[in-house]
Amino acid sequence: MSHSMRIHLKVWRQAGPNAPGRFESYTVENANEHMSFLELLDVLNEQLIKEGKEPVEFDHDCREGICGSCGVVVDGVAHGPQPRTAVCQLHMRHYKSGDTITVEPWRAKAFPAIRDLVVDRSAFDRIMAAGGYVSVSTGNAPDANAIPISKVDADLAMDYASCIGCGACVAACPNASASLFTAAKISHLAKLPQGSPERKMRVRNMVEQMRKEGFGDCSNHAECEAVCPKGISISAIALMRREYLKAATS
């Protein structure tokens, strides 16, 4: 049995990268608790289209919490109040009819605004291009189990590899630092033998690219870990620092 919910939304609207932004208030009368937060925005957009208004732009793709496309700040928390979920997996059952929800885009100089709730996260692509890859031999695909890797390292590498690059870490960081993203990528490859040929170059170049993109410095607030939809630990950041020091001193 689903109850109809009335949800008030304060949504950040911005016509373009350089246009001034402002909050607009909307009310969705026919929301229900089975909806995801993005479906609520879909319903709002249908409403806006019927009224002849511009729909709210937001990024989304899989809506299964695994692609890293979506992401908005809901009432001051990146991806909303439910831990370890992307905003597409936040469901309206966590709200009551009559609630007012404030929705803002990721805010960081390195993530320039495109429109409404959509920001340009290509800075992450450039950090990846600076070193987030491994060398592979050409030819047939090698046997997946040919290289022995300890269970502990394999598990840790998998934990770090679960980063979906959504950018919530940057959005939530009081300093708008990209340390958790960069560290997760570096740590993932540092834990695996396949990552060792470029190991030193990788940490130097990715950290340098992170700086060039204009992200802030880390202050160890650990807010990134709290909002990460994959729950990636800031132990990745500690490992990135050890990797960096090893690369710098050898």
Add this chain to the structure above:
Amino acid sequence: MLSRLYGSPVLKKVTTGLTGIFLTLFVLVHMTGNLAYFADDTGEAYNAYSHFLTHELGALFYLIEIGLLAIFLLHATIGIQIWLGKRAARPEAYAVYRTAGGASRQSLSSRSMIVTGVLLAVWTVFHLVTFKYGTYYETTLADGTVVRDIARLVDEVFGNPMYAFGYPAMMLLLAVHLRHGVWSALQSLGLVRPTASASTYLVGGLLGLAIGVGFLLLPIAIYFQWA
């Protein structure tokens, strides 16, 4: 060297962490030394300790002083730079912002590092003017050595309620700074083990509290004439 330091977000954090650990060790030793005042000997042990530091360490004393000054300035400069960088990295603030809780270590302590840091830096100058460069009284130890009577100056200063209560307030700020600082320094150096994160944070906070309380005992005890 400085351009390499500022060119690397990791080296900046490592330097802040290393200098922070040195400063924490310094205040720990300073606080422990202060406790000599509580010896039941009308300031003899306190004056003797002060004399030992300033007259018996020779060149080492000046080396430590210069080193401390350099560490202090480096720590403060990078801290201010990180704060300026953070403002540049998010030109437009959130209308609504709150911590997600859980794994977050965000607290009043972590958010106010720049405020507590700057206040402590300014206060340190006043502190040096008050004591190091304050009135030079002399006294004679039991063994006949003529030394500076720093205990007398301390008594005089903390007889004044402005100092007797102002100092403890600053020391509480130091405890607040160290609550985030000790843990943060270890994390910046990559030394926090994932499994020991909570206990490291707790021990860091308790160390900060112990240092703060250890310091504020002296002015309070003198003002209320407990010691």
